[in-house]
Amino acid sequence: RRYVPDTIELCPGQSLLSVTDGVLERRRGSRMLGEQDMDALLAECRCLSAAAMATAVQRAAVEYAPNPPEDDIAVLVLRAVHPPGAVPDAASGSGG
Numbered sequence: 001r002r003y004v005p006d007t008i009e010l011c012p013g014q015s016l017l018s019v020t021d022g023v024l025e026r027r028r029g030s031r032m033l034g035e036q037d038m039d040a041l042l043a044e045c046r047c048l049s050a051a052a053m054a055t056a057v058q059r060a061a062v063e064y065a066p067n068p069p070e071d072d073i074a075v076l077v078l079r080a081v082h083p084p085g086a087v088p089d090a091a092s093g094s095g096g
Helices: 035-044 050-063
Strands: 015-019 075-079
Touching: 015 035, 015 050, 035 050, 050 075
Parallel strands: none
Antiparallel strands: 015 075
16 A cells, blocks of 8 residues: 655644544444444534543444454544634634
């Protein structure tokens, strides 16, 4: 597999979530914890800190199935914040 570098710009208040396949492929019977489940989970915890969001995603993956995980479950959340001394733009709704 070939990886191509890319750039993603986040505005203050936005988050980037990266997970290993052990999160999205966690199984309950024949059903996998997939992207739609993650979308719903992230909608619920979008106002949490990066650490709290990572904990919520990890907990959801572990608790999704009754058996212990057989694959790695790794979660990384990056949250963009305002630079020190910057004044948040009230009109944008991004409070940092």
